Amino acid sequence: MTETKLRDDICRFGRSLFERGLTPGSSGNISLRLDDGGWLVTPTNASLGFLDPGRISRLDAQGRLTSGDAPTKEIPLHTALYQTRAEARAIVHLHSTHAVALSMLPEIDPKAVLPPMTPYYLMRAGQTALVSYHRPGDPAVVAAIKGLAGRYSSVLLANHGPVVAGETLEAAVFATEELEETARLYLLLRGLNPRYLSPEQVADLVRVFGISLPEQDEHHH
Known part of the structure; x- marks a missing residue:
């Protein structure tokens, strides 16, 4: 897919x-990993509703800005997830109301913030881990995500919002x-x-749809 098309997406x-x-x-x-090891990332202080494809930040494989506006300050968050999820090509991070509300509830399990409610949640998002609160841009969040060792494609940051990786941008958005x-x-x-x-x-969904769930993985080890 051309970079122009990816920017438009x-x-x-x-x-x-x-x-x-x-x-x-x-x-x-939103970020996308490119074939050359570089990335496209939405700029800092940019609304996702009014993005200009020409001003999206283009980073090289070392994370240096090569064109476009300055990138989001959440870059470390994206980097940590890419480094632990080799198959990830896109990451979406939102401040979506219900997920943020969920992240503050006392009873949720940090290894699986939601019970198995619907087939599509398991098929698209798998299970979601909770990462305890860090202020936005805090480098400590990187260690927390790396601590999950790539077992989760979806992570919920307490009092902040979800960070979800996918093999395509569409997959990450849908998840x-x-x-x-x-x-x-x-x-x-x-x-x-x-x-x-x-x-x-x-177990039936896992078998039929080939879903990889962290807890199933642990049973195999």
Whole structure:
């Protein structure tokens, strides 16, 4: 895919996410890994709803800016996930309401912030890990993400928002949307004792769709 097309895709998906209220103001950022080892990244203080394809930050393999505006300050976050998820080619980070709300609840399991609620959450996002609170841009978040050792493609930063990696930009966007939607369902059903998928139903999805879940991985070791 040409770099021009990739730039347009970032703008198109960014606008779609913004217009549906999934990341307000100038929050959220998107990055794409290019074949030469460099990246395209949304600029700092840029709204995902109003991106200019020509001004998207282009970084070389060393992370140096080669063209476009200055990149998002969340670069370390993206780098940490790319370094541990070899197959990742795109990362989406949002400040989406329901996922952020979920990240503050006392009962959530840091190894799996959501129970197995729907097949699509498991198929697109897998399981989501919680990373404890760090102020935006804090380098300590890098160590926290590296500590997950690449087992998770979706991570929720406490009091901040989701960071989701995918093999394509579309996959990363769809997984982030699925995470947000499932967080919303969880909040709607909280305290109502809903039926979640059983371990057998989850095992069936894992087998049929070849899903890789961190907990299944641990059982194999």
